[in-house]
Amino acid sequence: MTRSQAGVVWRPPSQAPGQDREAWQGRPRKTLLQKLWRDRVMLLMVAPGMLYLIVFHYVPDLGNVIAFENYLPFIGFIHSQWVGLDNFQYLLTDRSILQAAVNTIELWVLQTIFDFPAPIILALVLNSLVSDRLRRAIQSVVTVPHFLAWTVIAALYNQVFGRLGSMNVMLTSAGLHPIDIVTNPALFKWMMTAQLIWKETGWGTVIYLAALLNIDAQLYEAAAVDGANWLRRMWHITLPGLMFIVSLFLILRVGLLTATGGEQILLQRQNVGATAGEVLYTYVYFHGLVGGQWSVAAAAGLLNGVIGLVLILASYRVARRFGFNIAPGPRAA
Amino acid sequence: MIEAPSNERPVWAERPSRTLAFAKFIVLLITVALVMYPLVTVLSTSLSSEADVQAAGGLVLFPHHPNFNAYRNILTHGIIEHAVLVSLFITVAGTAASLVVSVMMAYGISRPIVGRRLIIILLLFSFLFPGGLIPTYLVVRSLHLLNNYMSLVLPTLTNAFSVIILQQFFMHGVPEELVDSARIDGASDWTILARITLPLSKGVIAVVALLSAVAHWNAYIPALLYLNDNAMWPLSMILRLYASAGQGSPGQDIPPDLVAPPQSIVTAVIILATVPILFVYPWLQKYFTRGVLSGALRG
Numbered sequence: 001m002t003r004s005q006a007g008v009v010w011r012p013p014s015q016a017p018g019q020d021r022e023a024w025q026g027r028p029r030k031t032l033l034q035k036l037w038r039d040r041v042m043l044l045m046v047a048p049g050m051l052y053l054i055v056f057h058y059v060p061d062l063g064n065v066i067a068f069e070n071y072l073p074f075i076g077f078i079h080s081q082w083v084g085l086d087n088f089q090y091l092l093t094d095r096s097i098l099q100a101a102v103n104t105i106e107l108w109v110l111q112t113i114f115d116f117p118a119p120i121i122l123a124l125v126l127n128s129l130v131s132d133r134l135r136r137a138i139q140s141v142v143t144v145p146h147f148l149a150w151t152v153i154a155a156l157y158n159q160v161f162g163r164l165g166s167m168n169v170m171l172t173s174a175g176l177h178p179i180d181i182v183t184n185p186a187l188f189k190w191m192m193t194a195q196l197i198w199k200e201t202g203w204g205t206v207i208y209l210a211a212l213l214n215i216d217a218q219l220y221e222a223a224a225v226d227g228a229n230w231l232r233r234m235w236h237i238t239l240p241g242l243m244f245i246v247s248l249f250l251i252l253r254v255g256l257l258t259a260t261g262g263e264q265i266l267l268q269r270q271n272v273g274a275t276a277g278e279v280l281y282t283y284v285y286f287h288g289l290v291g292g293q294w295s296v297a298a299a300a301g302l303l304n305g306v307i308g309l310v311l312i313l314a315s316y317r318v319a320r321r322f323g324f325n326i327a328p329g330p331r332a333a
Numbered sequence: 334m335i336e337a338p339s340n341e342r343p344v345w346a347e348r349p350s351r352t353l354a355f356a357k358f359i360v361l362l363i364t365v366a367l368v369m370y371p372l373v374t375v376l377s378t379s380l381s382s383e384a385d386v387q388a389a390g391g392l393v394l395f396p397h398h399p400n401f402n403a404y405r406n407i408l409t410h411g412i413i414e415h416a417v418l419v420s421l422f423i424t425v426a427g428t429a430a431s432l433v434v435s436v437m438m439a440y441g442i443s444r445p446i447v448g449r450r451l452i453i454i455l456l457l458f459s460f461l462f463p464g465g466l467i468p469t470y471l472v473v474r475s476l477h478l479l480n481n482y483m484s485l486v487l488p489t490l491t492n493a494f495s496v497i498i499l500q501q502f503f504m505h506g507v508p509e510e511l512v513d514s515a516r517i518d519g520a521s522d523w524t525i526l527a528r529i530t531l532p533l534s535k536g537v538i539a540v541v542a543l544l545s546a547v548a549h550w551n552a553y554i555p556a557l558l559y560l561n562d563n564a565m566w567p568l569s570m571i572l573r574l575y576a577s578a579g580q581g582s583p584g585q586d587i588p589p590d591l592v593a594p595p596q597s598i599v600t601a602v603i604i605l606a607t608v609p610i611l612f613v614y615p616w617l618q619k620y621f622t623r624g625v626l627s628g629a630l631r632g
Contacts, residue, residue, distance in 0.1 A: 166392035220345070
């Protein structure tokens with residue numbers, strides 16, 4: 001009480017200590033406890049969300065200690081044997097995680113080469129359409145797959161390309177040999193990339209079209225008056241206008257490397273087996289939950305998470321150089 | 334998104350050459366056809382009689398004798414009927430719970446409360462560094478949520494993306510003067526949230542709710558991880574079985590009686606899992622084309 005009373009004393013601004021703004025304005029400074037009481041209603045509102053974060057994010061983060069143990073489910077993590085970095089050492093010599101890492105990178109490269117430019121190209125074509133209605137109609141069709149479940153997409157994929165799928169039925173009825181696509185390891189990553197293109201291209205155009213609309217129409221008009229044909233306008237106006245968002249998304253994509261595959265591959269890895277189909281994400285599932293190598297899988301997951309975090313933060317940092325604030329933190333407010 | 338002034342070619346633009354126009358036409362035609370083909374054929378097949386499916390050999394492009402036998406069949410088939418109900422329940426309960434928690438949290442951190450910075454940092458970190466698969470599973474198990482429908486709701490109760498989108502809107506989309514004047518008039522925070530903030534944020538709340546509903550309906554990983562009892566499975570997990578049925582891929586956990594169900598049944602299950610998405614799609618599209626997301630991304 002004495003402290004807050006002392007704070008009421010008015011001091012001229014010149015003498016006001018930097019952080020004591022409340023004090024010289026004549027308002028008593030609040031202690032933490034008083035602040036908590038003042039904001040009790042708000043804190044109560046935030047409480048369920050915080051409880052969720054703690055139980056399902058921060059407790060699991062602590063649960064990563066099993067990566068440093070020889071965890072046995074029936075003993076529990078308290079009594080399981082502490083083995084230090086043994087699990088990580090094992091991972092370094094494990095050929096299957098090496099294969100998973102190679103597969104992850106290969107898949108990421110394929111996706112970056114083929115899936116990344118697809119929406120840009122489609123957006124350019126759509127943007128060149130004169131009829132607004134036609135563009136909207138096409139867009140509303142091609143965006144549908146984005147909202148479909150991977151289970152649905154995998155099922156559609158089997159319906160078309162599977163052993164009994166429509167493509168092989170057509171081939172057979174034409175007297176040709178059916179082609180093994182779904183269970184063919186050599187094609188797996190290509191077909192997964194194709195699925196991703198099918199799912200996300202239409203959705204991707206939304207943002208690129210918005211960027212294209214932001215380009216000043218007067219630039220096009222001036223260029224046309226000066227005699228630039230569509231190709232030159234595209235080269236000198238459209239593409240530079242897209243450069244910012246394209247390079248930004250390319251940078252952010254680097255941060256998603258360790259998450260490559262995910263749900264999609266988890267669902268379809270078994271079509272081709274581990275050698276061609278395992279990615280880092282599925283490694284954790286198949287070795288931990290299916291295989292019972294809890295500690296090894298947790299170590300792999302932890303390693304993957306940390307590398308992912310580093311990549312994301314690095315990519316955000318580079319993106320920030322481009323003047324883009326991704327995380328709307330308190331300061332951005 | 335698109336607010337093109339008119340449907341007319343600007344005066345300065347030349348007519349594209351025939352070849353170019355034709356090339357564009359072909360690109361768009363192929364794109365639309367590639368998107369439509371699987372969806373249309375699967376829908377047609379699900380509506381076809383088994384004889385027509387046999388005659389076509391697999392997928393039917395157009396149902397010559399349309400009927401709903403396949404749907405009647407699967408909806409009286411205990412497992413699938415139950416799975417649809419489970420999925421609906423999870424979608425409704427999960428979305429409602431998620432919305433309540435996300436909105437309250439977003440409102441809390443949209444005001445300058447004590448510890449706000451810490452809360453936002455914890456929220457963003459959970460997004461950048463998700464709790465690992467194995468540790469999360471162990472937590473769910475130690476809470477005795479395995480083989481419990483709460484395991485499909487609680488581990489994905491809220492997420493940084495939804496909360497931050499809502500918070501940004503509460504801060505910038507709701508006039509501060511309105512909130513302040515209500516406060517001066519003696520409104521409590523609950524009243525302000527219910528009577529001012531929420532009514533002004535219907536659009537963004539609809540987006541978050543729709544996205545959450547789509548995610549819950551589509552989700553299969555929580556069920557794969559936490560529900561061992563396949564009598565409890567939601568539709569996504571049943572579809573996962575049917576998806577690869579008859580493909581003869583090695584080592585799959587398909588019960589023998591499910592190996593080759595008739596084609597029309599498989600396609601009907603696919604459509605069943607897709608229809609709710611198509612049903613809400615117009616709303617989804619409406620909000621996204623209005624730039625809700627790009628507004629949020631602008632940062």
